[in-house]
Structure formats: C-alpha cells, structure tokens
Amino acid sequence: MRGRMMTLGLAIPGRSGIHRAPLWAKYLVVLAFGVCALAWREAPVALALIGLTVLLYAAAGRRVLACWADPLRYLWWMFAILGAHQWWLAFSAGATGMESAARAVAIVGGMLAALQAARLLLLVTELTVLMDGLGRALRPLRHVGIDPEALSLGVSLMLRSIPAIAASAVEVGDAARARGIGRNPVALAGPVVVSAIDYAHRTGDALAARGLLDHDDEPTG
Amino acid sequence: MHESTVSFESAALAVEDEAAVDASAKAVPQRTVLSPVTLTLSEPRVAVIGANGSGKSTLLKMINGLVAPSGGRVLVNGHCTRQATKRVRRDVGFLFTDPLAQLVMPVVLEDVELSLKASVPDRGERRRRALEILERLGLDHLAHRSVYDLSGGERQLVALATVLAAGQRILVADEPTTLLDLRNNALLQRTFATLEQQVVYATHDLDFAARADRVLVVDQTRVVFDGAPDEAVAAYRQLALREA
Ligand SMILES: Nc1ncnc2c1ncn2[C@@H]1O[C@H](COP(=O)(O)OP(=O)(O)OP(=O)(O)O)[C@@H](O)[C@H]1O
Ligand SMILES: [Mg+2]
Numbered sequence: 001m002r003g004r005m006m007t008l009g010l011a012i013p014g015r016s017g018i019h020r021a022p023l024w025a026k027y028l029v030v031l032a033f034g035v036c037a038l039a040w041r042e043a044p045v046a047l048a049l050i051g052l053t054v055l056l057y058a059a060a061g062r063r064v065l066a067c068w069a070d071p072l073r074y075l076w077w078m079f080a081i082l083g084a085h086q087w088w089l090a091f092s093a094g095a096t097g098m099e100s101a102a103r104a105v106a107i108v109g110g111m112l113a114a115l116q117a118a119r120l121l122l123l124v125t126e127l128t129v130l131m132d133g134l135g136r137a138l139r140p141l142r143h144v145g146i147d148p149e150a151l152s153l154g155v156s157l158m159l160r161s162i163p164a165i166a167a168s169a170v171e172v173g174d175a176a177r178a179r180g181i182g183r184n185p186v187a188l189a190g191p192v193v194v195s196a197i198d199y200a201h202r203t204g205d206a207l208a209a210r211g212l213l214d215h216d217d218e219p220t221g
Numbered sequence: 222m223h224e225s226t227v228s229f230e231s232a233a234l235a236v237e238d239e240a241a242v243d244a245s246a247k248a249v250p251q252r253t254v255l256s257p258v259t260l261t262l263s264e265p266r267v268a269v270i271g272a273n274g275s276g277k278s279t280l281l282k283m284i285n286g287l288v289a290p291s292g293g294r295v296l297v298n299g300h301c302t303r304q305a306t307k308r309v310r311r312d313v314g315f316l317f318t319d320p321l322a323q324l325v326m327p328v329v330l331e332d333v334e335l336s337l338k339a340s341v342p343d344r345g346e347r348r349r350r351a352l353e354i355l356e357r358l359g360l361d362h363l364a365h366r367s368v369y370d371l372s373g374g375e376r377q378l379v380a381l382a383t384v385l386a387a388g389q390r391i392l393v394a395d396e397p398t399t400l401l402d403l404r405n406n407a408l409l410q411r412t413f414a415t416l417e418q419q420v421v422y423a424t425h426d427l428d429f430a431a432r433a434d435r436v437l438v439v440d441q442t443r444v445v446f447d448g449a450p451d452e453a454v455a456a457y458r459q460l461a462l463r464e465a
Contacts, residue, residue, distance in 0.1 A: 010327040010367050128331045132344070153325070160325055199322065205287055206323030209315035210336060210387060211307075 033117035037110030046109030231293035271439035336386035374405025
C-alpha cells in the first residue's frame with residue numbers, strides 16, 4: 001500500500017494528446033467506459049474495454065503505462081473475491097462452470113475497465129484543473145442549495161483521505177506486530193477507525209481554520 | 222502589519238463530564254477545560270507554555286472560533302468569535318502541530334493556490350502569487366513535489382505557506398515545532414521571526430517561548446502567569462518542579 005497508493009490524485013505530467021485533451025472529453029471517456037461495462041456485461045466486451053484502457057495508458061506515455069497494473073498489484077485479492085463470488089452466484093443459479101466463469105469475467109472485468117478509466121483521468125489531469133472543472137459543471141446544483149465548490153473540495157478530500165487512512169492502517173499493523181499481537185484484522189480495525197475519525201476531525205478543524213468551509217458553522221466546544 | 226488585538230473577556234470553557242455521570246445526579250456534572258481568562262494580546266509575539274492537558278490548545282482555538290467559549294467572549298479586532306466567526310477567520314490563520322492534517326491537495330503548489338482561491342479568481346494570477354509566496358519562504362524548489370514525499374519540517378513550512386497565502390493579520394500556531402528536528406526547528410523559528418503578522422503560539426520549547434514579547438503560563442485550566450519571557454519560564458519551571 002505504501003508505494004503508489006500514496007500518490008493518488010497526483011498527476012503524472014506529460015505532453016501527450018491524452019494529457020492535453022479537454023476536461024469534458026476526459027470525463028466523457030470515463031463515463032463511456034462505465035456505461036459500456038454496465039450495459040453489455042459480456043466477457044468479450046469487458047476484455048476489449050480492458051485492452052482499450054491499456055492502449056489509452058500507453059498513449060499517455062511510458063510513465064503512465066507503468067502504473068496500469070497498480071490496482072491489480074495491491075487489490076488483486078479484492079478482484080479475486082469478487083470474481084469467485086460472481087462465479088458462485090451464476091453457478092448456483094444453474095449455469096455451467098464455463099458460463100459462470102464468463103459471467104465473472106464480464107462483471108469483474110467491466111469494473112476493472114471502469115476503474116482504470118477513472119484512474120487514467122486522475123493520472124493525466126492536475127487535481128486543481130479537475131476541481132475547477134467539477135465546480136463549474138456542478139454549478140447548476142447551486143439552485144438546489146448545494147455549493148459546487150464545497151462538493152468539488154469534498155471530492156479532492158476523499159481522494160486525499162485514502163492514502164492517509166492507508167498509511168494509518170500500515171502504522172497500526174506495524175505497531176501491533178511490534179507488540180506481537182499479529183495481524184488479526186478485527187483487532188486492527190479499532191485503532192484504524194479511531195485514527196480515521198481523528199484524522200477527519202483534525203482535517204475538519206484545519207479546513208475551517210483555512211476558511212475553506214465557507215458556511216458559518218456552529219463552532220465546537 | 223501586526224496592528225491587531227485579541228481580547229479575552231472572562232472567556233471560559235466548561236464541558237459536560239460524561240465520565241462522571243451517575244444515576245443519582247440530576248444535572249450532568251461540568252468539567253472545566255479553561256477557567257475564565259481576561260487579557261488583551263497586542264504584542265507581535267505571544268507564547269503560551271504549560272503542561273500537557275493544561276488548556277493551551279483550547280486557549281488558542283478560541284482565538285479563531287474553532288472552540289467557542291461557554292462563558293464570556295473572545296474578540297478579535299473587535300469582532301466576536303462566536304457571532305462573527307467568518308469575519309474573525311479572515312483575520313486569523315491557524316497552524317496545527319500535524320501539517321499533514323491541514324494539507325488538502327496532493328501537490329505543494331496546488332495547496333497554496335487553494336488558499337488563494339477565495340481572493341484571486343484568475344487561475345494564472347493565482348499560480349504566480351502562490352509561487353511568489355513559496356519563494357519568499359525559500360520553498361520554491363518544493364512547488365511541484367507531492368506533499369507525501371516531503372520531510373516533516375518541509376511539510377510544516379509548506380503548511381505555514383498555505384496559511385500565509387490566505388493573508389490573515391494574525392497567525393496562531395499550536396506547537397508548530399513539536400514534530401521537527403533541530404535543523405527544521407531552527408528553520409521554522411527563523412521563518413517565524415521574519416513574519417509581519419502578529420503570532421500567538423503554544424510550545425514546549427522554552428527557548429522558543431523565550432523569544433516572544435510576552436508569555437502566558439497555563440496550569441490546570443488557569444492562566445497563572447502573564448508577563449516577560451524569562452520570568453514566565455522561571456515560573457513554569459518552578460510549577461513543574463513543585464509537582465515533581
Ligand atoms: N471539547 C472538549 N471536550 C472535552 N474535553 C476537552 C475538550 N477540549 C479539550 N478538552 C480537555 O481539556 C484539557 C485541556 O486540553 P488542551 O488540548 O487545551 O491541552 P494542552 O495544554 O494543549 O495540552 P498538550 O500540551 O498536551 O497539547 C484536556 O484534558 C482535554 O482532554
Ligand atoms: Mg495542545
């Protein structure tokens with residue numbers, strides 16, 4: 001988790017056509033991947049979409065392509081569990097082993113393709129640009145009482161908090177091992193949750209202090 | 222630039238003491254976090270020292286309305302922190318002990334730009350100004366680095382840059398040097414010395430505290446000494462020794 005997870009939201013600068021494409025086009029591609037993966041749910045389509053993401057990463061340059069496999073490197077177990085689960089669902093509903101496998105590939109492959117497309121957007125776009133664009137795109141929401149700037153700040157905070165929580169999970173794990181407690185996930189969950197809440201608390205204070213939470217909130221105390 | 226005043230008018234904080242609740246009690250018992258304090262801070266450098274849990278952070282957080290007093294009030298340049306929180310925060314920047322908790326964007330320059338967003342609408346101009354601020358603090362070489370890759374000292378200085386970018390006249394800092402090594406500690410203190418802002422800071426570093434114009438000693442929720450740095454440090458030492 002330590003390596004690339006820490007750089008989530010950190011774009012890899014470059015001059016490729018993919019980098020320079022307008023923001024709306026990038027969002028559109030991400031959306032298209034999601035829609036295709038959801039609409040077809042066929043193993044060949046999923047595999048084709050995955051292949052397409054590899055091509056897009058390659059077109060964005062060698063350094064971007066080098067990150068393609070990161071989710072598989074760190075989250076392969078998640079995909080494996082999901083795949084097994086999908087296979088089992090289809091199999092127990094009466095499909096043959098092969099049909100069930102195709103079904104699992106379709107679903108998990110589609111998810112992977114959509115995830116890769118979303119990651120590509122983050123890898124080739126500066127977060128500031130993303131947030132500005134998101135803020136602009138969400139402007140109509142102002143009429144229903146939602147502050148688009150705050151929403152786009154929220155999105156960047158969400159991205160920001162993932163590595164922070166991952167780091168604290170690593171730390172809690174290390175501390176437990178140092179005390180000979182081992183890797184019991186139930187025992188580790190407590191401190192990780194506590195530190196996540198503490199992190200959220202401190203970040204909230206810090207944002208308020210920076211005047212980034214614009215509304216006049218009731219101060220704590 | 223530091224022509225600012227922070228006034229505490231019997232400002233106090235009591236909280237409900239959940240731990241002491243028992244079935245027979247009618248009201249939830251109160252626990253004092255900060256006893257009523259009345260003072261006016263207008264010196265360029267004010268330090269706050271005292272034991273762990275004495276109430277330093279609480280006192281500091283009252284200055285920008287992160288903590289509202291449950292009794293009395295706090296005024297910053299005449300504005301009440303409870304009623305005019307937004308106005309007060311335009312005057313008060315806050316630097317926390319842990320810089321990672323306050324950096325939002327993954328890239329240094331982007332985070333400084335975020336502070337400027339409210340005041341500088343043009344993106345190009347914003348970038349220019351952000352670089353200028355980093356340059357002034359000698360941090361321009363870090364502009365395009367990831368905040369995760371910085372050392373603790375570099376992060377703290379970047380956090381300071383993001384606070385300064387917002388342009389407030391008062392800087393409140395809660396133990397800004399605690400996580401820093403000697404070299405970075407010296408660097409941060411040197412940077413502090415050059416600031417035009419009024420600075421109110423809590424610290425456990427008595428040498429750092431001694432560089433202030435005025436020092437408050439907090440002990441068990443009370444401000445027990447308020448005056449010249451050397452006398453304050455002596456008073457604090459005596460308190461600590463008496464308890465030991
Ligand atoms: N909102 C609150 N509710 C309940 N208790 C609080 C609250 N804020 C602070 N306290 C408690 O009040 C006491 C003083 O806290 P404070 O953080 O101000 O101490 P401090 O002087 O900054 O200590 P340190 O040197 O450890 O940072 C502590 O016992 C703390 O747990
Ligand atoms: Mg404190």
